[in-house]
Amino acid sequence: MNAFSPDITFDLATSPLRDLNEALHKTSGESNARRWRVLNPEGRHAVAVGIDAPVTVEIDGNVGYYCAGMNQNASVIIHGNAGQGVAENMMSGFVRVCGDASQSAGATGHGGLLVVDGNASARCGISMKGIDIVVKGSIGHMSAFMGQSGSLIVFGDAGEALGDSLYEAKLFVRGTVKSLGADCIAKELRDEHKALLAQKLEAAGVAPGSVDLSEFKRYGSARKLYNFHVDNADAY
Amino acid sequence: MTAHDSKGPAHALPQTLPRFSATFDPHTLSEIRRAAATGIYDIRGGGTKRKLPHFDDLLFLGASMSRYPLEGYREKCGTEVVLGNRFAKKPIYLKTPVTIAGMSFGALSAQAKEALGRGASIVGTSTTTGDGGMTPEERGQSQTLVYQYLPSRYGMNPVDLRKADAIEVVIGQGAKPGGGGMLLGQKISDRVAAMRNLPKGIDQRSACRHPDWTGPDDLEIKIQELREITDWEKPIYVKVGACRPYYDIALAVKAGADVVVLDGMQGGTAATQEVFIEQVGIPILSAIRPAVQALQDLGMHRKVQLIVSGGIRTGADVAKALALGADAVAIGTAALVALGDNDPHWQAEYEALGTTAGAYDDWHEGRDPAGITTQDPELAARLDPVKAGRRLANYLSVMTLEAQTIARACGKSHLHNLEPEDLVALTVEAAAMAGVPLAGTQWIPGKTGGY
Numbered sequence: 001m002n003a004f005s006p007d008i009t010f011d012l013a014t015s016p017l018r019d020l021n022e023a024l025h026k027t028s029g030e031s032n033a034r035r036w037r038v039l040n041p042e043g044r045h046a047v048a049v050g051i052d053a054p055v056t057v058e059i060d061g062n063v064g065y066y067c068a069g070m071n072q073n074a075s076v077i078i079h080g081n082a083g084q085g086v087a088e089n090m091m092s093g094f095v096r097v098c099g100d101a102s103q104s105a106g107a108t109g110h111g112g113l114l115v116v117d118g119n120a121s122a123r124c125g126i127s128m129k130g131i132d133i134v135v136k137g138s139i140g141h142m143s144a145f146m147g148q149s150g151s152l153i154v155f156g157d158a159g160e161a162l163g164d165s166l167y168e169a170k171l172f173v174r175g176t177v178k179s180l181g182a183d184c185i186a187k188e189l190r191d192e193h194k195a196l197l198a199q200k201l202e203a204a205g206v207a208p209g210s211v212d213l214s215e216f217k218r219y220g221s222a223r224k225l226y227n228f229h230v231d232n233a234d235a236y
Numbered sequence: 237m238t239a240h241d242s243k244g245p246a247h248a249l250p251q252t253l254p255r256f257s258a259t260f261d262p263h264t265l266s267e268i269r270r271a272a273a274t275g276i277y278d279i280r281g282g283g284t285k286r287k288l289p290h291f292d293d294l295l296f297l298g299a300s301m302s303r304y305p306l307e308g309y310r311e312k313c314g315t316e317v318v319l320g321n322r323f324a325k326k327p328i329y330l331k332t333p334v335t336i337a338g339m340s341f342g343a344l345s346a347q348a349k350e351a352l353g354r355g356a357s358i359v360g361t362s363t364t365t366g367d368g369g370m371t372p373e374e375r376g377q378s379q380t381l382v383y384q385y386l387p388s389r390y391g392m393n394p395v396d397l398r399k400a401d402a403i404e405v406v407i408g409q410g411a412k413p414g415g416g417g418m419l420l421g422q423k424i425s426d427r428v429a430a431m432r433n434l435p436k437g438i439d440q441r442s443a444c445r446h447p448d449w450t451g452p453d454d455l456e457i458k459i460q461e462l463r464e465i466t467d468w469e470k471p472i473y474v475k476v477g478a479c480r481p482y483y484d485i486a487l488a489v490k491a492g493a494d495v496v497v498l499d500g501m502q503g504g505t506a507a508t509q510e511v512f513i514e515q516v517g518i519p520i521l522s523a524i525r526p527a528v529q530a531l532q533d534l535g536m537h538r539k540v541q542l543i544v545s546g547g548i549r550t551g552a553d554v555a556k557a558l559a560l561g562a563d564a565v566a567i568g569t570a571a572l573v574a575l576g577d578n579d580p581h582w583q584a585e586y587e588a589l590g591t592t593a594g595a596y597d598d599w600h601e602g603r604d605p606a607g608i609t610t611q612d613p614e615l616a617a618r619l620d621p622v623k624a625g626r627r628l629a630n631y632l633s634v635m636t637l638e639a640q641t642i643a644r645a646c647g648k649s650h651l652h653n654l655e656p657e658d659l660v661a662l663t664v665e666a667a668a669m670a671g672v673p674l675a676g677t678q679w680i681p682g683k684t685g686g687y
Contacts, residue, residue: 127388
């Protein structure tokens with residue numbers, strides 16, 4: 001239990017998930033209930049999905065698939081681990097996983113910020129479309145596959161085929177990268193990128209100066225697969 | 237063989253005519269030369285062009301001594317259909333079982349999308365978005381709009397999700413089961429690029445697999461999420477390309493679908509490899525009965541509705557699909573033709589593109605003279621959405637009337653009362669695929685005895 005003082009406490013051991021999500025959907029910027037606590041999620045799927053209000057939801061425990069899916073404007077903090085597709089297709093707002101996240105974390109996200117304090121699994125940031133993702137641990141294989149825009153910042157290592165078929169998403173990895181995917185290349189980390197890193201890490205609550213930005217390596221699209229060409233046939 | 241005879245033509249030896257190989261026919265030869273010259277596979281739009289067992293190979297028996305017809309213009313023959321009443325709080329009510337299949341803004345012009353919405357709304361049926369998201373034009377003009385949930389998630393957002401009347405989770409389509417989308421750079425205009433969050437002018441690839449779930453067990457959880465986000469209001473469809481219909485439909489039902497959409501290989505695509513279109517998937521005629529069998533085995537026939545598509549052209553096709561057990565059909569290619577696609581009016585321009593009206597399928601190049609499969613503002617402006625929508629509405633009405641005509645002749649007071657026993661097949665192949673007897677016999681290949 002954390003020190004958060006909620007306006008509403010919702011215990012999933014005694015109340016159905018449907019009631020929680022319905023109540024969250026009825027909240028708006030004008031609602032008095034701005035701080036929600038959810039108890040006993042016990043790995044349930046689709047917890048706190050589809051919120052569109054500037055509320056804070058703290059979840060005490062582990063969640064299943066798609067927690068905070070399609071989030072808009074809300075802050076969802078998971079005091080535990082998250083299953084597959086946490087914050088999938090997030091549009092805006094903030095999602096934090098205090099433990100580890102399973103695969104496809106932040107998949108197809110259009111905006112907002114996802115922070116994973118632990119590790120994320122395979123396909124982290126797959127098909128990302130503007131979301132920013134900060135992973136303080138490591139990420140698995142095929143991460144940022146077909147990433148379109150946004151940034152993926154990893155303090156640890158990346159698995160195989162990072163950034164395969166990448167579009168314009170920006171990838172920063174501090175540790176090792178097992179292998180790069182098709183059309184993903186290492187790029188120079190210039191001052192503008194350090195500034196971007198500093199800005200994203202500050203938003204993620206990382207204390208300024210606590211991380212040496214020059215330790216990150218930048219990866220991006222070589223843009224050679226943007227238009228079909230027969231000489232690239234073995235890359236398709 | 238050429239023979240020369242000094243005595244002149246009157247005494248020439250008989251000559252054999254030039255003979256093309258059935259294996260290396262002229263089209264095959266041209267494809268080999270094209271491949272050799274370019275080094276890239278052929279890409280085109282549309283569905284399969286090969287001859288396949290189809291609805292044309294079935295006939296209705298009509299009424300006779302033992303069956304009583306309904307009076308053609310006096311006795312009611314219902315056509316309405318309810319879709320999505322398994323779990324959704326707000327099922328869809330359509331006046332006709334002929335719906336408009338998913339086609340994207342990007343593949344089609346904004347005017348074409350608007351026309352589809354207008355035409356569908358006039359006759360009280362639904363239209364469907366495609367890869368690339370929902371445009372205000374089509375939402376505004378579509379009384380009932382199905383929002384596709386595709387692997388790419390281009391343009392996917394919860395605001396549009398809530399504006400939709402139903403959600404269609406797309407796993408595959410008949411033209412390319414197992415394939416992702418493709419929209420070449422010529423059609424990635426500023427607006428299309430912005431909606432898809434991509435650089436302008438690139439050859440856009442859409443993923444073939446969903447990014448955050450794999451397999452039917454995951455799909456069940458994904459559907460639960462979509463229902464939670466939309467407060468269990470919207471019917472959720474699952475669309476599959478026809479390949480293993482019995483198992484695919486059974487698994488879609490298990491995953492919690494309200495409606496399943498089954499698209500045969502005659503179904504069109506905006507663009508993909510010719511080899512994919514012609515070589516992967518099965519004809520819709522062969523897919524309907526196994527799909528219906530799966531629903532019946534689960535006790536879910538008519539509870540989870542089945543929409544079939546791929547080569548539906550006439551009211552007779554509609555009636556045959558429904559008689560085989562479908563609840564509704566979807567049309568794509570036929571709807572585009574009704575709007576004006578491949579119209580002989582533009583023959584000179586089709587010829588300038590090296591083709592002819594009726595055969596034009598380079599939809600991916602974005603140079604459609606009819607202004608439908610293009611993002612070129614000048615070409616797109618050729619299509620008047622109001623007039624084109626009217627043509628589509630007329631065509632949909634004709635299909636519905638034709639299907640009613642057949643149903644009344646079979647003595648049915650609703651299109652859904654048509655049944656396999658109303659049908660016979662003209663070929664052994666069609667008899668086997670549709671599970672109805674060869675005309676004039678009791679023989680259904682693969683089965684012993686009659687019905």
